[in-house]
Amino acid sequence: MEDGGKAAAGLGTLRAVLAILQWWGFNVTVIIMNKWIFQKLDFKFPLTVSCVHFICSSIGAYVAIHVLKAKPLIEVEPKDRWKRIFPMSFVFCINIVLGNVSLRYIPVSFMQTIKSFTPATTVILQWLVWSKHFEWRIWASLVPIVGGILLTSVTELSFNSFGFCAAMVGCLATSTKTILAESLLHGYKFDSINTVYYMAPFATMILALPAMLLEGGGVINWFYTHDSIVPALIIILGSGVLAFCLNFSIFYVIHSTTAVTFNVAGNLKVAVAVLVSWLIFRNPISAMNAIGCGITLVGCTFYGYVRHLKSQQQTAAPGNLPRNQMEMLPLVDDKQEKV
Numbered sequence: 001m002e003d004g005g006k007a008a009a010g011l012g013t014l015r016a017v018l019a020i021l022q023w024w025g026f027n028v029t030v031i032i033m034n035k036w037i038f039q040k041l042d043f044k045f046p047l048t049v050s051c052v053h054f055i056c057s058s059i060g061a062y063v064a065i066h067v068l069k070a071k072p073l074i075e076v077e078p079k080d081r082w083k084r085i086f087p088m089s090f091v092f093c094i095n096i097v098l099g100n101v102s103l104r105y106i107p108v109s110f111m112q113t114i115k116s117f118t119p120a121t122t123v124i125l126q127w128l129v130w131s132k133h134f135e136w137r138i139w140a141s142l143v144p145i146v147g148g149i150l151l152t153s154v155t156e157l158s159f160n161s162f163g164f165c166a167a168m169v170g171c172l173a174t175s176t177k178t179i180l181a182e183s184l185l186h187g188y189k190f191d192s193i194n195t196v197y198y199m200a201p202f203a204t205m206i207l208a209l210p211a212m213l214l215e216g217g218g219v220i221n222w223f224y225t226h227d228s229i230v231p232a233l234i235i236i237l238g239s240g241v242l243a244f245c246l247n248f249s250i251f252y253v254i255h256s257t258t259a260v261t262f263n264v265a266g267n268l269k270v271a272v273a274v275l276v277s278w279l280i281f282r283n284p285i286s287a288m289n290a291i292g293c294g295i296t297l298v299g300c301t302f303y304g305y306v307r308h309l310k311s312q313q314q315t316a317a318p319g320n321l322p323r324n325q326m327e328m329l330p331l332v333d334d335k336q337e338k339v
Contacts (some may be wrong), residue, residue: 002006002339003176008224009053011116012256013120014237015193015256016256016257016261018051018256018263019249019252019253019255019256019257020253020256020257020261021248022252023249023250023252023253023265023269024247024265024269024272025245025267026242026245026246026249026271027269027273028269028272028276029242030239030242030243030246031103031112031277032217032273032276032277033145033238033239033242033281034049034103034239034277035103035108035200035277036235037049037102037235037239038100038104039238039281041226041232041235041236042220042222042226042228043232043236044104045213045215045218045219045222046097046101046104047097047098047100047206047207047214047215048094048211048215049100049236049239050096050097050100050207051204051207051208051211052237052240053096053239053240053243053244054093054096054200054201054203054204054207054237055200055204055242056237056239056241056243056244057125057200057240057243057244057247058196058197058200058201058204059197059244060196060241060244060245060248061193061194061197061200062197062243063269064193064197064248065193065194065197066253067334069186070248071191071193071194073194074188074191074194075199076188076190076198078190079167079197081313083184084184084188084284085184085198085199085202087184087320088177088180088184088199088214089179089198089199089202089203089206090203091173091176091177091180091208092177092199092203093203093206094102094169094170094173095173095174095177096203097169097207098167098169098170098172098173099111099115099167099271101163101166102114102163102164102167102170103163105160105162105163105166106156106158106159106160106163106167107158107227107277107281107283108281108283108285109199109274109277109278109283109285109293110158110159110163110164110271110275111167112162112270112273112274112277113148113149113152113270113274113293113296114149114152114153114167114168114171114172115167115170115270115293116145116148116149116172116267116270116296116297116317117145117146117149117168117171117296117302118171118174118175119141119142119145119300119303119304120142120145120146121171121172121174121175122174122175122178122179123138123139123142123337125172125175125176125179130179135310137325138303138306138307138310139279139304139308141296141299141302141303142299142303144295144296144298144299144302145296145299145300145303146299147292147295147297147299148292148293148294148295148296148297148298148299149292150290150292151288151289151292151295152289152292152293152296155285155288155289155292156289156290157284157285157289158283158284159285167171169253177180182197190245191193192248192250193247194268195247196244196247214337215299221251225335243310254266263300263304263308264301264304266299266300266304267300267304267337268297270293271294274293
């Protein structure tokens with residue numbers, strides 16, 4: 001009986017490790033491919049690339065739900081699709097576009113470090129706009145995050161103000177999407193696949209016209225001037241397919257790990273992305289820049305751990321906390337999913 005328990009625990013650990021590795025693989029590959037598209041293929045059209053990602057995600061989610069039956073479809077009232085899903089899709093669209101815009105102008109390592117600023121923007125937004133109160137440990141965890149971002153920005157050798165601003169506003173969009181999800185999606189138990197199923201078509205609709213108006217002429221010109229069109233198109237479409245696979249992979253990670261493991265793995269993923277991008281693109285990284293990135297990731301890990309402890313306390317005794325210690329529960333716990 002004891003041997004059976006050990007074997008089950010061993011299989012659970014192996015499944016968790018494999019889930020994390022495939023999540024890392026998809027995430028890092030998508031980031032590197034997007035950077036390769038902008039830098040090596042000279043396809044400098046982030047709106048078009050984002051639109052391709054949304055189209056591929058829409059098709060992939062439809063196939064996963066209706067053909068493969070990987071997840072049951074969560075029915076949403078038609079009026080809720082416009083009142084709840086559409087605003088989320090709009091912010092989701094801004095988030096993805098700004099991420100791709102920042103990748104065009106700044107190195108992957110710098111962009112990934114800036115994206116780690118999201119916990120700080122989430123807390124500050126909740127505090128300023130929604131008057132949420134947080135305990136001192138939450139604020140303390142933001143100190144290394146903000147300090148690490150400042151140190152990384154000051155010492156970044158490939159600093160670009162436009163790319164930096166795009167990444168920072170992208171963090172704000174990510175935080176807004178997280179907060180909106182808490183209120184707009186109340187009553188719906190969305191998983192990652194159903195989220196993409198409903199949001200990606202809206203995002204495609206929102207982005208298609210701006211992409212054609214702002215980048216259509218440049219894309220047509222690129223078709224006529226680029227040397228190897230077919231391999232380039234395969235890479236561009238491949239990045240869209242992998243972007244959907246990334247969302248699909250999150251389902252397995254969250255159901256194979258605890259919330260703490262998910263948080264730590266997410267921060268280690270940033271370190272892996274930074275290392276792989278440096279090996280491929282060889283963008284210069286100073287010692288102080290690397291230290292700043294490390295400080296930021298430590299702060300993010302501490303923040304996730306504190307939020308997990310608070311989530312457990314509030315779940316165990318939601319009515320026993322004083323007003324000055326109340327905070328919004330994180331959208332992701334041991335059994336929920338996020339995109």
